[in-house]
Amino acid sequence: MRHFLDFEKPIAELEGKIEELRRTTDAGGIDVAEEIGRLRDKAQALLRSTYAKLTPWQKTLVARHPDRPHASAYIAALIEEFTPLAGDRAFADDAAVIGGLGRFRGRAVLVLGTEKGHDTESRVRHNFGMARPEGYRKARRLIELAGRFGLPILSFVDTAGAFPGIEAEARGQAEAIARSIEACLEAPVPFVATIIGEGGSGGAIALAAADRILMLEHAVYSVISPEGCASILWRDAAHAAQAAEALKLTAEDLRRLNLVDAVVPEPLGGAHRDPAAAIAAVGRQIAELLEPLLALDGATLRARRREKFLEMGRSGVV
């Protein structure tokens, strides 16, 4: 069963109708192929027009769509010989951050991702993609590992943010995030980060202070969730749609602000309608951006990465 978002209701109704007609046909009833074709065209057109003008809040919902491909799906499709590595060597293994060695287009790389999970069991195991300090410490450890062995780093970011918990604070959530950002910036190897769904604040930048930053067409990247922003500035989370608008959190906005390098178009109706195509497009874009970085030495990469971030926000107004 496909999960439809609220604003997709008219599309859901059409697809329901198509399904019903098909069943009638299968049951040996009258041939309605022509009618089905007509309805299918209509549904496609509606899908196209709806997704062509998604509001920032609707994009937030698409970015959080439960069927949207998550980090593990990207790794499964794009990385050969994937060899997961675990643990922060101090306290625990945090499954909200996944990572390991593998090959991308034949080249050995280090892969990192925040993983939300796809069903109840895996969502609980991955803590819905919200990492604890151990997750960021694992990320830092793996980034340093990549640096030592000259492996390019690919990260796939999809998180609502770092986990807000008592234990997380007691074990230094803030320090763990700060150190992970530092490790990203210091890595003497090419680093391409992709915001595949939600880029939630500090929990996202901890894995995304990279040489090149990609964002999917319907992904969002923000300093705070629209709900959180609304509850502070409007004193009511119900103003989330307005907050989403004001925060300028869409891929298009971030590209215009020069905070991301490229936007990867999604299949019609969002990545969740054709995960394989969405992932393949991301793979092509990563390959394209990674290639020129491979020729640069560690010191140059690091210096340019710093310069890139230092330039952010110095100019450019929406």
Added chain:
Amino acid sequence: MNWISDWALPKIQTLFGAKKEVPDNLWHKCPACEQMIFHRDLERALHVCPHCGHHMRIGAMQRLKYTLDEGFQRIELPKMPQDPLRFRDQRRYLDRLKEAQSRLQMDDAVLVAHGTIEGRRAVVAAFEFAFLGGSMGAGVGEALVTAAKLAVLQDAPLIVFTASGGARMQEGAISLMQMPRTVIATRMVKEAGLPYIVVLCDPTTGGVTASFAMLGDIHIAEPGALIGFAGARVIEQTVREKLPEGFQRAEYLLRHGILDMVVKRSEMRATLARLIGLLREPERAVAEGEAGSAAAPRMALPAPENGGDAAKPPASPAA
């Protein structure tokens, strides 16, 4: 000012008819113990309650005055694009910004100065919490980058006093990018072999804590300061548990290994001066001519290739 205002409680003052000459802020109520404190006593105590020891929030300028020796220099900070997103909630961000700027007479939430602390050179950056909650947007990030560059240029340690609610939402993802930007600032100072000391003041949370504020060579906090990543309310709603006593307070962080020490405001200057003196001890062995040049960590012993210099006695300590 006369003996009456020194001695009498506000209500009694009206009996003496002194009301007109007496501004209404002569007496302060301690937010912790609710005792009344005479303003001069409060100033003498560096805005620490003489009754209960509560460290009250103070402004950035006051912080610089309390920390640096007389004659310090404030530096002008680079201007950043204001309101890059044209953000508007119930009010326009630009209006909030302008209001804060004119009320506090500063461009953004951080002041940077250079001078000496008990005679030892230092660059100090201080947050102003009253300026939009000390939140970090491009202006604040740039202030910290500038402070770091100044420290490197002057071969002086960098000390940052934080007081911030976190990232400045009204600058969206640009404010998020101040996290890596300020981390880069800390790297500049460290790579120059200079101490980077963070003094966490009440309150320090969110993206400020999770970037430059947790990367100090030394982490100090003022007593009772609230320091954390996530807000207490968010945590309570998420874990549906009551938060432990003293959660996210300086003493709690000290117990959990996140701080080096909790230091009273009255002892801060002396502590900073001592730390700088201890951390920069090897500097005394470096010949004066080399002082500003090397980006590599300073060594107490000359490098092997300078064998001829090895016989020379170390330069006398700087005045």
